Amino acid sequence: MLQQFNEKNNDLKININGELIHRDQAGISPFDSLVQGGDGVWEGLRVYNGSIFKLDEHLERLRRSAKALAFTQIPSRDELVEEIKKTLAANDMNDGVHIRITLSRGTKITSGMDPRLNQAGPTLIVLAEHKPPVYRDAEGSSGLNLCTSSIRRFPPDCMDPNIHHNNLIQSIMAKVEANANGADDALMLDRRGFLAEANATHVFIVSPYPAHSGNNTPVVQTPTTAACPEGITRQTIIDLCDENDIPCIERDLSMTHVYNADECFTTGTMGELAWVGKIDGRVIGDGAMGAMTKRLSELFVELTKREGVRVV
Numbered sequence: 001m002l003q004q005f006n007e008k009n010n011d012l013k014i015n016i017n018g019e020l021i022h023r024d025q026a027g028i029s030p031f032d033s034l035v036q037g038g039d040g041v042w043e044g045l046r047v048y049n050g051s052i053f054k055l056d057e058h059l060e061r062l063r064r065s066a067k068a069l070a071f072t073q074i075p076s077r078d079e080l081v082e083e084i085k086k087t088l089a090a091n092d093m094n095d096g097v098h099i100r101i102t103l104s105r106g107t108k109i110t111s112g113m114d115p116r117l118n119q120a121g122p123t124l125i126v127l128a129e130h131k132p133p134v135y136r137d138a139e140g141s142s143g144l145n146l147c148t149s150s151i152r153r154f155p156p157d158c159m160d161p162n163i164h165h166n167n168l169i170q171s172i173m174a175k176v177e178a179n180a181n182g183a184d185d186a187l188m189l190d191r192r193g194f195l196a197e198a199n200a201t202h203v204f205i206v207s208p209y210p211a212h213s214g215n216n217t218p219v220v221q222t223p224t225t226a227a228c229p230e231g232i233t234r235q236t237i238i239d240l241c242d243e244n245d246i247p248c249i250e251r252d253l254s255m256t257h258v259y260n261a262d263e264c265f266t267t268g269t270m271g272e273l274a275w276v277g278k279i280d281g282r283v284i285g286d287g288a289m290g291a292m293t294k295r296l297s298e299l300f301v302e303l304t305k306r307e308g309v310r311v312v
């Protein structure tokens with residue numbers, strides 16, 4: 001398992017609608033929309049040395065997701081930042097911290113699906129945990145071992161992947177498959193059979209493009225966001241490539257492209273960049289962390305030291 005219980009999180013104080021409550025006592029109503037129907041939106045944020053990396057991008061994605069779900073009240077950016085600051089201060093946290101911020105449609109007057117039953121305003125949960133990057137992996141280790149899931153990612157006409165909502169069952173089913181296969185995580189395809197992303201992260205490959213062109217320049221490649229969320233780490237990697245003259249394209253990738261890549265890595269706030277060593281039993285590249293993955297990981301870590309919104 002990639003994650004373990006961290007003793008430092010024994011006495012966390014969790015912020016629920018502005019109230020800070022010990023993790024053993026914290027709870028929400030059985031009438032809350034999250035319990036009733038997973039009717040909420042969320043963001044994962046990471047604190048680096050007192051600052052949150054890409055805070056405004058995350059809060060903006062939260063707002064856009066809540067608006068798409070037609071929430072009638074959405075806390076302002078400043079209100080959200082205030083609650084985040086309060087939570088970090090209460091837990092005396094400033095580095096190696098992951099924050100999960102969840103906004104549900106709130107409690108209902110009676111059990112049911114209809115948003116008109118929600119008359120109390122939204123529920124805001126700020127959960128901050130000591131959690132260094134989950135997948136951060138030493139060069140020289142074997143990298144992530146992935147398998148391809150039989151569960152497909154929805155296109156926007158089934159459920160728009162750009163709503164970052166709390167219905168994670170699709171991802172959990174894919175993770176169940178990964179566990180059954182002894183893999184670390186699962187790759188998920190779109191309805192056409194092209195790569196969408198992994199169950200909780202985006203996926204990049206590095207290989208010459210077009211293949212067989214005789215041009216051996218490594219090109220960083222990632223699927224479009226037709227069937228995955230507009231990832232903030234994903235966009236950061238695309239921007240870093242742009243700023244450093246590294247060729248990078250978004251395109252449809254079949255599993256043949258992926259199996260034959262020289263390098264493969266995943267991206268996400270929880271684990272930054274993590275290199276992939278094996279997929280469906282095939283060794284990727286030469287089975288070691290590739291030069292481009294290493295370079296982009298270093299550029300990413302440098303950026304997290306330079307950028308961010310101070311919250312401690």
Ligand SMILES: Cc1ncc(COP(=O)(O)O)c(C=O)c1O
Nearest residue numbers: 200201202231232233234268269
């Ligand atoms: C399904 C899914 N894919 C990928 C990601 C990674 O996105 P980000 O880089 O914005 O953390 C997330 C993170 O929340 C996610 O939920």
